[in-house]
Each structure stands twice: as structure tokens, then as C-alpha cells.
Amino acid sequence: MNRIPSVNLQDFLSEDANRKQKFIDEIGKAYEEIGFVALKGHFLDDQLVDNLYSEVKNFFDLPVETKRSYEIEGIGGQRGYISFGKESAKGKKEGDLKEFWHFGQYVEDDPERAKEYPENVTVNELAQFNKIGKETYQMLEKTAKYVLRALALYLNLEETYFDNYIHNGNSILRPIHYPPILEEPENAVRAAAHGDINLITLLMGAQGRGLQVQNNAGEWIDAMAEPDELMINVGDMLSRHTNNKLKSTIHRVVNPPRELWGTSRYSIPFFMHPISEMKLDVLESCIDEDNPKQFDNITAGEFLNERLIELGLKK
Numbered sequence: 651m652n653r654i655p656s657v658n659l660q661d662f663l664s665e666d667a668n669r670k671q672k673f674i675d676e677i678g679k680a681y682e683e684i685g686f687v688a689l690k691g692h693f694l695d696d697q698l699v700d701n702l703y704s705e706v707k708n709f710f711d712l713p714v715e716t717k718r719s720y721e722i723e724g725i726g727g728q729r730g731y732i733s734f735g736k737e738s739a740k741g742k743k744e745g746d747l748k749e750f751w752h753f754g755q756y757v758e759d760d761p762e763r764a765k766e767y768p769e770n771v772t773v774n775e776l777a778q779f780n781k782i783g784k785e786t787y788q789m790l791e792k793t794a795k796y797v798l799r800a801l802a803l804y805l806n807l808e809e810t811y812f813d814n815y816i817h818n819g820n821s822i823l824r825p826i827h828y829p830p831i832l833e834e835p836e837n838a839v840r841a842a843a844h845g846d847i848n849l850i851t852l853l854m855g856a857q858g859r860g861l862q863v864q865n866n867a868g869e870w871i872d873a874m875a876e877p878d879e880l881m882i883n884v885g886d887m888l889s890r891h892t893n894n895k896l897k898s899t900i901h902r903v904v905n906p907p908r909e910l911w912g913t914s915r916y917s918i919p920f921f922m923h924p925i926s927e928m929k930l931d932v933l934e935s936c937i938d939e940d941n942p943k944q945f946d947n948i949t950a951g952e953f954l955n956e957r958l959i960e961l962g963l964k965k
């Protein structure tokens with residue numbers, strides 16, 4: 651496969667059983683092959699997207715000392731600001747050429763769960779940044795819920811199989827700024843090749859060139875979305891749970907050609923995580939003679955912890 655298939659969530663949400671099934675088949679097939687789709691018909695309206703981008707730019711335009719004051723030690727970079735070069739892909743020593751922010755879950759109906767997560771960090775200089783971040787978080791979470799419902803049906807599970815695992819889950823909204831490149835980056839790239847940790851990722855901002863996905867043949871293909879599309883890919887947690895039936899595809903963000911070094915890239919992934927006690931053990935229905943169990947049993951919380959250490963975000 652050398653292009654990313656496009657699907658429309660409105661097919662899944664329609665009353666027409668054929669349209670609903672068409673969506674399930676299309677996304678399931680795409681995730682078995684390339685692990686990515688471009689998705690239209692989600693719950694983000696244009697106004698919200700415009701507001702979010704302007705707030706995100708406002709934030710990264712703040713003086714570096716101000717941004718640094720929102721960098722919180724001891725929480726593995728799970729909330730607030732993470733400064734330039736701090737995160738490196740698993741197994742790579744050079745830091746990625748990016749700075750980013752993390753919005754986390756807004757727990758409103760479960761005090762015990764709320765205690766488990768670090769609090770969201772409020773940016774005092776930008777009242778709207780906090781509000782728009784929360785609204786986007788909740789709309790992407792809603793979009794992801796329906797995508798996971800379709801995948802549950804594809805896997806012959808109950809439609810709502812994932813619902814209780816993702817309600818108040820440990821998902822993260824990550825606005826990223828890749829600043830202009832000022833000097834020869836040597837071996838560093840905007841984002842080195844990696845697989846995502848979580849269940850699924852919903853990515854805003856894949857409209858410009860930069861994101862590349864490795865297909866089955868080992869070739870890097872450009873992943874570009876239409877203005878109204880999100881890129882949605884499978885992460886390692888879902889790949890483990892399905893015994894790699896659904897593929898967590900390696901992807902990267904390459905540096906622009908030299909004449910475009912002066913331009914920033916902004917992208918905003920939403921990493922959908924379940925609650926920490928979800929067992930990622932391989933589903934029985936994904937094991938047979940041809941597909942023996944490939945992964946050890948592990949919970950989502952344990953798996954996340956391992957990976958944050960490997961990324962250099964946690965000690």
C-alpha cells in the first residue's frame with residue numbers, strides 16, 4: 651500500500667447498517683495493512699480548530715523563561731511544558747527537534763481516579779489556551795470513542811468493549827512546535843522514527859509535508875491529510891492487544907528541505923490511552939495456529955511506565 655486510505659466517521663454514525671459496516675470494513679482493512687487512515691466527519695468544527703491553532707501559536711511565542719516556568723519536574727512530562735530537545739525516540743540518543751505541551755484528562759465524576767493523575771497546568775498569560783485545550787481534548791476523545799467502537803466490531807467484540815476502559819482514561823493532547831531550523835541538524839530530526847505507545851492516535855496538523863509512514867515494503871510514504879481530515883493510527887497498546895492484527899506503524903517527521911528551514915511546523919496529536927489497569931493481554935480471538943501469542947501479559951499502566959523511561963521523560 652502506498653497511500654493512506656480516507657474514511658468518513660459519518661458512515662459509522664449513520665442509521666444505515668450498510669454504511670456503518672462499510673466504515674468498519676474500510677478502517678479494519680486499513681489498520682491490518684498500513685495502520686493509518688485519514689478521517690473526515692469528526693467532531694471538531696472549523697472555528698474550534700482555528701482557535702486552537704492561534705492559541706497554540708500564542709503559547710509557543712511566549713518567552714522561553716515563561717514557557718519554562720510551566721515545566722514540572724517529577725511527573726514524567728505528563729502535564730505542562732516539555733522543552734526543546736528533551737524527548738528522544740526509543741533507542742535514539744539525539745533529542746527530537748521539538749517543544750510541546752501536554753493537556754491531560756479532566757476527571758469530573760470520579761474523585762479516586764482524579765487523584766491518580768497529575769493536575770492540568772494553567773497558563774496564566776493565556777486564558778483562552780486552557781479553555782480551548784480542554785474543549786479540543788473532549789471532542790477528540792469523543793471522536794476516538796466511536797473509532798474504537800468500530801474497531802471493537804471489526805474484532806468481533808461488543809461494540810462498547812472499549813468504552814469503560816477509555817472513560818477517564820489517561821489520554822494526552824500534545825500541541826507540538828517544531829521551530830525553524832537554525833543550524834545543520836546533523837543526526838537530529840523533527841521526530842525520529844517511532845511507534846506510538848497508546849491505543850490510537852488522532853493527529854491534527856498533518857496537512858503540510860513532513861509526516862512519513864513506513865509501509866510493509868519498508869518504503870517511507872508521505873502521509874498528508876485534507877484540510878478537514880485527522881490522521882488516525884494504531885498505537886503499540888492496540889497492536890499488542892490484537893496480537894499485531896492491527897498494525898502500529900513506524901512513522902517520523904522529516905526535516906524540511908533547506909530553503910524551508912525557516913518555517914515552523916505545528917501539529918497536535920491526541921494520544922488515546924485507557925485507564926492504567928486495563929489488561930493489554932492478547933485477545934483470545936486473535937490467537938490461532940497461524941498466529942501464536944506474540945506478547946507477554948501487561949497492563950496499560952505498566953507498559954506506559956516502561957516506555958516513558960525509554961523516551962527519556964521518566965527516570
Ligand SMILES: O=C(O)CCC(=O)C(=O)O
Nearest residue numbers: 841846856861903917919
Ligand atoms: O508531528 C507530527 O505530524 C507527528 C508527531 C508524532 O508522530 C508524535 O508526536 O507521536
Ligand SMILES: [Fe+2]
Nearest residue numbers: 844845846901
Ligand atoms: Fe507518533
